[in-house]
Amino acid sequence: MKRTNRPHHAPFALFAILALLLVSMGAPADAQADVIRPSERFRVGESGDVIRIPARVIEMRGGGDLPEALSAPTVCPDSFDVQHYELHLNPVRSTSTLEGTAILTIESSIDGLTGVQLDLRDLVASSVSRAGNALTFAQIGDVMTIDLDTTYDTGGTFAIEIVYSGTPDTESGGFGGFWFFPFPVTDFSMGVGLNANPPSMGRYWFPGVDAPCDKATCDIYVETNGPKTAVSNGALISVTTDSTGRKTHHWQETHQIATYLMSISVAKYTAIPDTANPLITYYVHNDLVPQAAGTFANVPAMMAHFESLFGPYPYDKFSYVTTPIGDMEHQTCVSHSTALMSGTTANDDILAHELMHQWFGDLVTYDDWREVWLSEGFATYGEALFVESQSGAAGYRNYVTNQLMAPYLGNAGSLTYPIYDPTFKWGTVVYEKGGVVLHMLRKVMGDTAFFAAMNGYLTTHAFSSAVTGDFQAACETEYGSSLAWFFNEWIYQGGHPVIDWTWESTPSGPNWDVSLGIVQSQAVGPAVYEMPVDFKIVGAGTDTTVTVWMNAATQSFPVTVSFEPTSVEFDPLNWLLDEAAFVPTGVADGAPTVPASLESNRPNPFNPLTAIPFHLRAPARVSITIHDPAGRLVRTLLDAEQVASGSHLVPWDGVSDRGEDVASGVYFYRMLAGETIETRKMHLVR
Ligand SMILES: [Zn+2]
Incomplete structure (x- = not known):
């Protein structure tokens, strides 16, 4: 479904919030931390970034340079919206070709729509028609332009049928595209590319609007011969067999799905229903069946934990499908690399990551590839949340420290770009640092508000797409105050303290x-x-x-x-x-350059508590007083013969020297520090 109102991301204005000094007495000592080694799937790339992809993909990639391009904004057409894809696909292994018919249901978003442009790469259309009428069309590069035989006004819908075929492409030097793998024999579409910009790879196997901002529903019919199973998105509606023994698997996704999350996998699979959760079926290459029970042993617990945090699993079924490359969060049919079918729970972090994506990335998709952290940072944080459910708070902290922070900090010298619009989408800044950002946000907001915000974001943008500003807004709703300062420093700028x-x-x-x-x-x-x-x-x-x-x-x-x-x-x-x-001595390096300074109170406006920061270069006599607009003294907050040098905070709770709550309005606070007098204004809102 196309997203129409796209908010801008957060403004860069810094809003401070309440400065508080909280003291909690006698917290129990923490258990000694176990040391967990970063897993082997981390690999330092040429630029120092850490690529986080399974071993098989690394083998395929060879030693190429990492891409350095920033994303162009994702462009979805203003003039029309794809509502539904009906794809009839016949992957022909003997010739490594794909024969397809795509029927797109399209709604006009304007008056007088006369044509549409679609994305389609390398595959060649032989006919395009609407209601049996042939339409004229042209393919130039990856763009297919279709002239309609009649015009449509806003809200008018029509279906166009495109018959196409050819040798589907795979991404040069990457892992995206449509593959005919020899070992194990698998026909497989991978929804995203490593190097392509934007990375959407739907166009490699069907015509459509290949951008995350245009979601649709789909029916996918896949022909197979012999004892093969085709797995795709949504629910399996039927398997029919014709007189020659060819089978057609019909999968239907009635929920909105982005083109990069659509996928088919065709192989000699065994379908293994999960005995603990009827929603879950594993599609495993026949020779990997012995490893399935051990590999997926914790999936029902994962599902239960994420449902407890984020609400019921949003789709009709869930599957892991073994594929020669992975892992990828294709909606309802996660591709899980055959190389990771260990027969043990050693790769639970990756399984948890992809399951977390079903909520963050699939249910709520990023509107634009510059926002890819909304998917990958969240899924990476999901790994830590699953560890927390299994191993408690200490296990959670170990995971954050060793699996999220360490890979970033170990290469931080070269990882100076922001999470938003990252130089490299599939690396440590987006994944691990993105996950740590959520960890820190949880500290800032507290557990209750943090998880309420995650749920609010999901509820508001379910089956649609969103940007960072939407997530920030959901957080601010629960937090009760601006978090622009947090997103500004952690999402829109690089580095760390x-x-x-x-x-x-x-x-x-x-x-x-x-x-x-x-x-x-x-x-x-x-x-x-x-x-x-x-x-x-x-x-x-x-x-x-x-x-x-x-x-x-x-x-x-x-x-x-x-x-x-x-x-x-x-x-x-x-x-x-x-x-x-x-550093064993006092804070000597960065002493204030003026004798004393008074800063803006935080927050402002405020209710009922604010804090007033001031800095002293040297010890001084200090008074801080509150006055009403007529200059009358309301409260003396501080009157001390000697205050130490450095930075200080004085809280005010909106109460006068007489112990009364003062009325809404403007107040002035005055600092007298040695020879320095400064006055500033603040606003109490009852
Ligand atoms: Zn991911």
Whole structure:
């Protein structure tokens, strides 16, 4: 289905949110982390990016250079919308040719539609007709232009029948296209290409609008001879056999599907129903049947976990189909590489990844290839979610650290491009870093809001397509505040924070004052990352975890604890994608260049809590006061003889010195720091 209203992606404006200092006492110590090695499917490419594709594909690719092209915006026609594909296909193995008839149901989006253009590569049409009338057409390059015999106004629908044949192409140096594989004997269409730009590969085997922004439904009929089974999208409606013994498998997908998610696989398959879940059938090459039970043992648990997180599986059936190349999230019929049929659950991460795609990528497709992280980053994060369901929080963190963060950080020197419109679509920035972005968003939002946002995004855009701005909007609905700052720094810019941190403590009566310091010094991406960060302050037999809001190049955070600190851990649960190093002395590098400065309160407007940041180059006497528009003093937030140098935050809860909630409206906050006076405005909205 074609998407008509396409929002722009998030504006680059930075919106800060509430800076909070949260203290939770006595969190239990974490279990020691196991070390998991990055799996063998990671391979460093020529540019330093890590290609994440199965072994068989790497063998096929050889040692070519990685592509470096950015995507052009996906273009779907404004004048018409394909509603349905009816494909009759006969792959002829003896000649490696494909004979096809495609009947496209098309709806006009304009008044006076006189023709359509479709994508079709290398295959040659012999006739095009509408209701029995021959239509004139031309094929130039990959574009097929068809003149209609009558005009259609908005909403008018018609069906055109295209008879075509030829030798289907495969992508040069990549894995996409239509294949006649000799070992194991399989006729197979792979929906995306490695090098093609855009990567959609529907045009390699049928005519259509080959872009993710135009989804449709489909009926696919595949002829086979001998003991072969054809597997495709949706439900198997019928298998008929003619007088010569040729079979036709009819598959029907009544849900919207993008052309790159359509696929057929023809081979000597055994259909193995899952005994635990009647929705699931495995189509396995006959000689791989002994490995099927062990390989797919955890699939019902995977399905149950994702359904518990994201709602019922959205389609009529689910299959893994063994194919010589994979793995690929073809809708309802995931292609699973024969090379990964180990007979064990060793490749559960890949199975989970492709199953997660059925919600993220298939149910909600990205509108445009520049947004491919909405599919691949989410599917990669799905791997960690499945591990969490199997191994708990510690297993989840191990997976994020070793399988998502490590492959990115290990090559981060060359992986400086953003997740949005990436230089390379199939690498670590989109997959692993994209997954880590969701991990960090979960930290920012909290579990309840995060998973509610994931579900809200799915519900709003089900069976359609979306862009990052749509996902951001779903998150902001649950979060209750702008997340533009988060998406700006993590999606639309490259890099990651490079952090020096430190701590020191001094006794203070019965307590200890702890100063926690952060200096950011990354050369790539935002000069300053804004993120919540945990410090774990450890004493004898006790500890405290403090969450600070990192939002300046140089910051120190004062904390008071009731025990003598013996050590401090920065980001102990590894929520943040960063390079962090402990420096044993105070924060010396990036002292403020002005004696004192007052910053904008965050958030603003606010209700009921905001925080006022200020910076001191040297210790100073400081007062922070709130005034109404008439200049009357409303509240004294701070009046201290000496405040340490560094960055500080003062919260205000909208309450006056008399303990009363003040009314909505504009207020002014004034800082007097040594010789410096600064005043700023803020807006309380009740
Ligand atoms: Zn994927």
